[in-house]
Structures are given as structure tokens and as C-alpha cells.
Amino acid sequence: MPLVVARAGRARRRPAPAAAVAAAVLAGTLTACGPPAPTPSTTTPAPTATDAGPLPDDVARALAVEVAQARTDRVARVVELRVRNAGPVDVTVVEGRLTTATTAAPAVTEKEREIRGGSTRAMRAALAAPTCPAVATGTAGPDPAPVVELDVVDAEGRAGTVRVVPTDETDDLRRVHGEDCAAAAVAxxxxxxxxxxxxxxxxxxxxxxxxxxxxxxxxxxxxxxxxxxxxxxxxxxxxxxxxxxxxxxxxxxxxxxxxxxxxxxxxxxxxxxxxxxxxxxxxxxxxxxxxxxxxxxxxxxxxxxxxxxxxxxxxxxxxxxxxx
Incomplete structure (x- = not known):
């Protein structure tokens, strides 16, 4: 199961409660593999940005993420963060960030999403430039080691950042990296x-x-x-x-x-x-x-x-x- 750690954090902007929210991008190639994705770990809670307090642990632990890529998004190098909220509490994901060992910077989601309890919603994010070896190897490269951070707020305004190790059922990140580095080597x-x-x-x-x-x-x-x-x-x-x-x-x-x-x-x-x-x-x-x-x-x-x-x-x- 994905490892999830929540910490109270500063939401990038404070959205309205969930009910109000519902109403209301091949770049250049680097010459060496980038730093590995961070390993999820417990962090010291930071001061909350809201008066309601930090996001409860049970709300955070109900969130899981799958990384996938639709066929129509392959040329644009866009992936989906499919966020599953298995708990009963509705939340809004203000922003999601996907960090991998095969890209030069995090992929940041395009817009916030309300995710009701028991539902799944997809958030789109364009991948950053690939990190490819200086000499073409013909392989798909290292383990992408993906980590996702979600800036989350619930209907009561309790906020925090949830760190998740996502699944990648069809190995899309490794495939994309192989295609990216092949294209760079040929170009x-x-x-x-x-x-x-x-x-x-x-x-x-x-x-x-x-x-x-x-x-x-x-x-x-x-x-x-x-x-x-x-x-x-x-x-x-x-x-x-x-x-x-x-x-x-x-x-x-x-x-x-x-x-x-x-x-x-x-x-x-x-x-x-x-x-x-x-x-x-x-x-x-x-x-x-x-x-x-x-x-x-x-x-x-x-x-x-x-x-x-x-x-x-x-x-x-x-x-x-x-x-x-």
C-alpha cells in the first residue's frame, strides 16, 4: 500500500469549503540523471495556515494516488494523478506535485479538484524535461521512484500536505522516459x-x-x-x-x-x-x-x-x- 504521511502545511491558496468549491508542458535533455525522488518520511508539523487546524491523519491516510497517461496526452507529455479518496470526508486538492528520478523538476497539476468521499478524480500535470544519460543506452533508464505531494484542505478548512508513493500500474513513467531519451538521442x-x-x-x-x-x-x-x-x-x-x-x-x-x-x-x-x-x-x-x-x-x-x-x-x- 502507498505510504502516506500528513503534515499541517501552508495551502498555496485557501479554497472555500468543498460545497462552495463545487459551485464556484520535449524540453531539452540533461546530461546526467537527476537526483532521486525523496523518500516519504514523517516530518515535524509546521504551523497551519488556517484557524481550523491541521488536516486529520485519518483524512490524509484515506488518500491514494495512481499515475497514468491517456493516449491523447502522449505527445504533450501530460500525465494524470488519479487521486482516490477512500474516506467519508470530502476534500479539495489545491495542488499536486509529482517528483521522479527521471525528470528534472516536479510536474505540477493544472488546477484544484474537489474529491468527495468514496470517489476518484484525475488531475493533469505536464512532465518536466527528462534526465537522460549523455550516451544513448537504449534502455528505459532507472526506476522513476515517484512521489506525490498533495496540498489538501477539507470542508472545515483543516489543511495539510499529504505525501504519497503512487502506483503506476502500466509502468507509464518508465515508458515515457524511454521514449523521451530515445527522441533526444536521435535528435x-x-x-x-x-x-x-x-x-x-x-x-x-x-x-x-x-x-x-x-x-x-x-x-x-x-x-x-x-x-x-x-x-x-x-x-x-x-x-x-x-x-x-x-x-x-x-x-x-x-x-x-x-x-x-x-x-x-x-x-x-x-x-x-x-x-x-x-x-x-x-x-x-x-x-x-x-x-x-x-x-x-x-x-x-x-x-x-x-x-x-x-x-x-x-x-x-x-x-x-x-x-x-
Whole structure:
């Protein structure tokens, strides 16, 4: 079970009682792993910022946190702190802070949340810059060792900071760190991006779109080879059902800096198009200085995303106003 320690603390701003509250963000890479996350421990209570006194221990110990990441938040590197209040007392979390050994600074929640007794609510927080090794290792890195601090106040105005060791059931923090450091390692030797322009044509009687991956070597950077570009839930290679097998070498890049990826729709059901979340984000496999890296991702711009959706709708014969 998560270890929870409460201490009376200064709330960053004093919210109204719970009933009134209910009515009323890839940055640069460091060259060494940052300091480990703090270990939860008992602290000496500090003076309370409210007249009501400190948050009771039983209220604090009823709080637990799970860290998770929605698919739609992967590009933005945003995670959710899913705060569970197992007790009977309604509380407001004024602010949450996630500290890990794999990021340079805490991730701070965007806004406060009232969490009624017996309920769970998610609080979004953008991860800080990753701490990556100077030399690409191809691994997901150290244990993230996450710790969450919650600034909490209850309906009576009793306030405190609750420190929790969260769960991470799907190991999202380790996965994100691997993706971040792979992207940084590749970017040090080869810049990647997708052209906004999308050329469509007909091949063997079917519509095909030419998606262009731009590659630009970085002078003095590590040796990078791109070996594979993956399809998505929305797009697949025109010539195969699997990924695009490529061989792009930073020492001998394409003369025009372009890798053309002919695409066709991977599926044509209305739901796949209308509810698309990751269909225009391509997974790339690379080798840096001989070390295979975790998969990294290259996302389409808003302009290209719109063009790809339009292409898929047209190729599938789906009206623009179709709904699930």
C-alpha cells in the first residue's frame, strides 16, 4: 500500500469549503540523471495556515494516488494523478506535485479538484524535461521512484500536505522516459519532422497519399540510422500490412532530405476516423551509435492531421459530416 504521511502545511491558496468549491508542458535533455525522488518520511508539523487546524491523519491516510497517461496526452507529455479518496470526508486538492528520478523538476497539476468521499478524480500535470544519460543506452533508464505531494484542505478548512508513493500500474513513467531519451538521442544526430503538405494520387485504382518524413543530419552529432516507421490505427503502408522498412543513415542521408511513405487507410469504419487519437503519430525505430533505441514518435502538425483525416474520409467514401 502507498505510504502516506500528513503534515499541517501552508495551502498555496485557501479554497472555500468543498460545497462552495463545487459551485464556484520535449524540453531539452540533461546530461546526467537527476537526483532521486525523496523518500516519504514523517516530518515535524509546521504551523497551519488556517484557524481550523491541521488536516486529520485519518483524512490524509484515506488518500491514494495512481499515475497514468491517456493516449491523447502522449505527445504533450501530460500525465494524470488519479487521486482516490477512500474516506467519508470530502476534500479539495489545491495542488499536486509529482517528483521522479527521471525528470528534472516536479510536474505540477493544472488546477484544484474537489474529491468527495468514496470517489476518484484525475488531475493533469505536464512532465518536466527528462534526465537522460549523455550516451544513448537504449534502455528505459532507472526506476522513476515517484512521489506525490498533495496540498489538501477539507470542508472545515483543516489543511495539510499529504505525501504519497503512487502506483503506476502500466509502468507509464518508465515508458515515457524511454521514449523521451530515445527522441533526444536521435535528435542529437538527426532531426525528424513530417511535411505539412500531403500529395494524393491514384495507384492501381485506389487512392494513395505520400507522407513525407523530413530528415536533417546534425553536424558533430552521433551516428543515427532509422530502420523502421510503424503504421497507425488510421494509416498503413500502401505496399504492405506491416511497417515501412527504411534505411536512413545520418552519414549518408537522402540528397533531398525526404523519405516518402506511401499510405492508405488502415481501416474505414466511421468510429476509427471520428474518434482518432493517435492515428497521425508515427512510431520510429532507430539505432544510435550502434545501440537500438526504444520506439520514438513523430507527430503530424494540425494542418497535416487535418489533411490526413480528409484523405482517409475521401478514400473510404465517408461523408465529412458522418458521426459514430
Amino acid at each position: 542529437a544526430g538527426l532531426r525528424l519532422g513530417l511535411d505539412d503538405a500531403l500529395v494524393t494520387r491514384e495507384e492501381d485504382g485506389r487512392p494513395v497519399a505520400d507522407l513525407v518524413l523530413r530528415v536533417e543530419p546534425v553536424a558533430g552529432g552521433p551516428h543515427v540510422r532509422l530502420v523502421q516507421v510503424g503504421g497507425t490505427t488510421l494509416l498503413r503502408p500502401a505496399a504492405a500490412l506491416g511497417p515501412w522498412v527504411v534505411d536512413v543513415d545520418s552519414a549518408h542521408p537522402p540528397a533531398d532530405g525526404r523519405v516518402v511513405l506511401p499510405v492508405v487507410p488502415a481501416r474505414c469504419d466511421v468510429h476509427a476516423i471520428a474518434e482518432d487519437k493517435r492515428g497521425t503519430v508515427l512510431g520510429v525505430r532507430a539505432v544510435v551509435d550502434g545501440v537500438e533505441q526504444p520506439e520514438l514518435y513523430v507527430a503530424a502538425s494540425a494542418q497535416l492531421r487535418g489533411a490526413l483525416h480528409e484523405f482517409v474520409r475521401a478514400a473510404c467514401g465517408v461523408p465529412d459530416d458522418a458521426r459514430t
